[in-house]
Amino acid sequence: MFCFQCEQTINGKGCTAKGKCGKTAEVSALQDLLIEQLKHLNSVVHHAKENDVKPVTTYSDHFNLEGLFATLTNVNFDEKRFQKYLHKGEKLIETYLKNGGEKLKSVLHENGIQTADFSYSKPLKELIKTGKEFQIDLTEEKRPVTFTKELIMYGLKGGAAYLDHARLLGYEDTSLYHYLSEALQKLSLPVSEFSLESLLEFALQTGNWNLSCMELLNRANTESYGHPEITTVSTTPVDGKCILVSGHDLRDLKLLLEQTDGMGINVYTHGEMLPGNSYPELKKYSHLKGNYGGAWQDQVTEFAKFPGPILMTTNCLVPPPKKYSKRVFTRSSVGYENLKHIEGDDFSELIKVAKKEKGFKNTKKLALKDIIVGFGMNQTLALADLIIDAVKEGAIKHFFLIGGCDGAEKERNYFEKLAEKTPKDTVILTLACGKYRFNKKDLGVIEFKGNKIPRVLDVGQCNDAYSAIQIALALANAFDTDVNSLPLSFAISWFEQKAVSILLTLLHLGIKNIFLGPALPAFIDPSVLDVLVKLFGIRPIGDVDEDLKLMLKN
Ligand code: FSO
Ligand code: SF4
CATH class of the missing domain: 1.20.1270.20 (Substrate Binding Domain Of Dnak; Chain:A; Domain 2)
Incomplete structure (x- = not known):
């Protein structure tokens, strides 16, 4: 192979x-x-x-x-x-x-x-x-x-x-x-x-x-589900029977919420499903209790501890060990030998497992940090006047898009450190599962004219790169310039092919000086990389402090 x-x-x-x-x-x-x-x-x-x-x-x-x-x-x-x-x-x-x-x-x-x-x-x-x-x-x-x-x-x-x-x-x-x-x-x-x-x-x-x-x-x-709105998502489970939903497919989350409504079974999101908590037609279900765990690469430890069935709607599935594989169900294109695959829209088999499994007990002592999500383009652009004013008056000096996939490599700490080191008068837009590196950290707010603008704005899943692009274009428009002339830097962590398609989209839009990591794709031949560097200034991530200096200079 x-x-x-x-x-x-x-x-x-x-x-x-x-x-x-x-x-x-x-x-x-x-x-x-x-x-x-x-x-x-x-x-x-x-x-x-x-x-x-x-x-x-x-x-x-x-x-x-x-x-x-x-x-x-x-x-x-x-x-x-x-x-x-x-x-x-x-x-x-x-x-x-x-x-x-x-x-x-x-x-x-x-x-x-x-x-x-x-x-x-x-x-x-x-x-x-x-x-x-x-x-x-x-x-x-x-x-x-x-x-x-x-x-x-x-x-x-x-x-x-x-x-x-x-x-x-x-x-x-x-x-x-x-x-x-x-x-x-x-x-x-x-x-x-x-x-x-x-x-x-x-x-x-x-x-x-x-x-x-x-x-x-x-x-x-x-x-289908309304525009994401600012939502505080609990990461502390509550006592009771439970189901975990991972992946990107909001429709599956909706179907499951409908089919478990009034049953006393709680539903939690995992990984890329986190933004599901911010859609009005999904968050209206009181048994959508919040998010459990972090990014995809942590699933082996997290799924093992989850006391209920798990639905994998899309990537990223890690081959499940026997200790919990009986509780994992797959959907759509996802598949793994001997895991139950749900065709059609009937989740009753999975719900049966939820009733049989232990569910959460004695969770009262836990008090985990909440996550704030829901800064899709509608929500963020509703704050556009305030943000633009804050930029004009110097309260916001720079924007970063720190997003993309997460993964197990220690080099990915770069993105966490970068987020932590960004100056207090800057705003970070984030998306996809890479945000789990810093979305429970308190990076503060920007106080401006009696408002508190969060420093980290979670735009959503990887596909919500569309929203992030619209936000960047709206800012460029407001300042009568182009995206490359904005005080905006891109630091993208990539893992799989959806990130490749997003990178091609950013290049198509002519976005320059993207910092890419943790390593450059093996399928980009050096001769092609040369062209991409010349045309777009793409660069591999390096030392956080040096890169940050460059980003702020740009
Ligand atoms: Fe993450 Fe996996 Fe969304 Fe990717 S769950 S890594 S780019 O599949 O799709 O961000
Ligand atoms: Fe799997 Fe990635 Fe290796 Fe392909 S390159 S076999 S997708 S780990």
Whole structure:
């Protein structure tokens, strides 16, 4: 196997024998085969569209989302689920071929696209064997182009995850599906078809597409559940039966709250679900009691101690040890062998486990620190006049966006230290699970004209980067300048592919001088990094004090 799609990749180069995430060589081969199949399917779709074949695009569009989502880091580790995906993909290809008849077949032949003897319907063992043939080509002279194609693929995976959340809430946009399909088709073309320049352009376009994906998801979330509002979230559990919900899918949280209403079972958020507490249509449930635990990498200790079932709606799932695996349920693209997977919207099996498990007892002695959330764009922009005034009068001197993913590496302490060292007259916007490094610390408030502006504004999940961007654009507008000219610095911690798509979005918007860490992506070839440094001033994080000086100077 070879995989280097996430930040924790072994030695910063690539996982080979087994993934550091727990992914086996077998699952890795199946994921490689699924990606290959998605490219194949979308090449067929591309030519079918050009030849007016009766479209079944909705099905392949949805399949693109679930297939890509399943290959994200820490999402799906289940060989049988990948076998099912591959069978589903094959059926879609066959449907196109059937509808397209001889005409489509001959076009596909002319373009060297396979129309028979697929490798997708073999037994699992055979599929794994075939999948091994499709691992990333590491040939030295092809590296810059191969790696940049991977960068784009990871950007597409991130955006696909956001589109899938929006789809589940009934929000879809065919033009965004079209981009994804065409991009997958393009990535099926050999390395020789691309120049590095054209691929960089393609990467930035993908960043633009991801901005629209996040915008659609923002609309889906806020039109379904209202705009996030400032909310104090308790992290102290209360006595009683309980369920923990992790991941990014607000719809699952809502369904669970509805189905447990009046049952005396309390619901807690974990990891990226924390912002769920700030949506009016979710926080109205009195049995949503707050947040339990921290970021994804702490789940093994935290889930073991949680006295109830756990619902993993999306990434990041860490392979669960036996001591609690019976209590973990998966949803959507998430999968792990022998964990219960909930299809459809009936959570009764999980609720049954909640009733059987011990629940919290004697929690009165605990008094854990609350977290303040809910500074999505609507809420923050409602405070815009005050904030702008505070900037004009010198009460706020600088803004930081310190956000992104968390992870286990000690180098990630950088982001915690940076937040702690930022001067008292500055404001930190934060988002995604990286904020757990500092969201329980008291970094104070800025007192201005009788108001107390919190120094840390939690904008939400990683997809709420959309909100953060809108806040930055509104500030730039208010000061009649552009985002790069604002007293605003970006320090982004990345881990998996959603962060890659967000980074491409920031680059597409022309945002410069982003500090990126804890390490630079292994799939960015040095020659490409050179270009990114020249064009965008991207830099790896270094010494906190030195970096902070630079940020404040900018
Ligand atoms: Fe964290 Fe995991 Fe949201 Fe990521 S839970 S690391 S970027 O999947 O998605 O921030
Ligand atoms: Fe390694 Fe990350 Fe790939 Fe897992 S997802 S195999 S940790 S690079």
